[in-house]
Amino acid sequence: MPTLYPIQDTFVRGEISPRLHARASLDLYRAALSRCENFVTLPHGGIRKRGGSYFCAEVKDSSKKTRGIPFIFSADQAYMLEFGDLYIRVHAYGARVGSVEVVTPYLEADLFDLQFVQSADQMWITHKNYLPQVLTRTAHTTWTLAEFVFLDGPYDDINTSATTLTPAESGAVHPQMTSDTLPTGTAAATAGTAWHVFDRDNGTNLTSGVTTAFVSYDFAGASTKVCDAYWIRVNSTGGTKAPVAWDFQGF
Known part of the structure; x- marks a missing residue:
């Protein structure tokens, strides 16, 4: 029996699990790939080669581990944060941003346990061994890291004066x-x-x-x-x- 090779003109389902490789009855099967390596599927059906990488700059200390974390404000304002042993350096547009270097409390051993979430010009960073920190971009070359202050209140100041309360009636x-x-x-x-x-x-x-x-x-x-x-x-x-x-x- 001859082998059939049907023409597939859409790949919007991307790479599917091997458990679905024989599920030809499913609609997603006819728009999926068993393996998609070094390609990116496009929303209108086609695929294109995955973009490569190139050497941008040397990290501060190549003998230690570093971690790259994205900081994306918009399509035109995107950064790569170089997290290293007790520091953060900022890269953008294929080069380091000036001489920006932010001091951090994070040791090399803790870098890959950091959790983070970004909104607009701020990124909140947490780790089980450190107080939560917030990284703020106020300008292209101005970045600061500070302890995050939780808003839990408002409350009045604690009353530390000696006060005696005398009930007007005992309830008898x-x-x-x-x-x-x-x-x-x-x-x-x-x-x-x-x-x-x-x-x-x-x-x-x-x-x-x-x-x-x-x-x-x-x-x-x-x-x-x-x-x-x-x-x-x-x-x-x-x-x-x-x-x-x-x-x-x-x-």
Whole structure:
């Protein structure tokens, strides 16, 4: 059976994976290449030879590794940045740009781990061992590298002065009593000074001297009150007795 060589007039699909070399039923197969070496596919279908390279200039130190990183502002303003051991030099239009040389913190061993992204006249550079840096072009021969300052705020200046906050109210459902009937309502107990239970003073206590007793507070006809928490404290100077069981009631 004779071998057929169909005419292919478009190569817009470029080089395809070997896994697709037998997929003649796919439309992309008829516009693709199994191998495209030293050629560039064109968007209108054809191909052309890949551009070559030529010696532009010697790097600063040929005994050390360097890395070329593109810096492209536009079709007419494109640069090649020569990243070397602790420096950056700039090349454009087939030659070095003046005597531009920017000092960097990057050692030779770190050059190929650098990550970068460019927008307009700035390039942000990161590395796990260094603070983020931003390279800025302000003119053809003016380049600067500085630590990138993150914008996280705005915040007011940190207040380092000594400040004491005093709440206007404790949140208790009853007022701070100064007697059994002042300022409002009535405090009562089986024995002892009942209002000390409601004076918000941890240093005072009620000593009844009896086994079973009660303590109460009457809001004197006030509207419904909500008490969602309470606490009982035993004063160490109040004797040897302390409540071990109690009922909390509201009427």
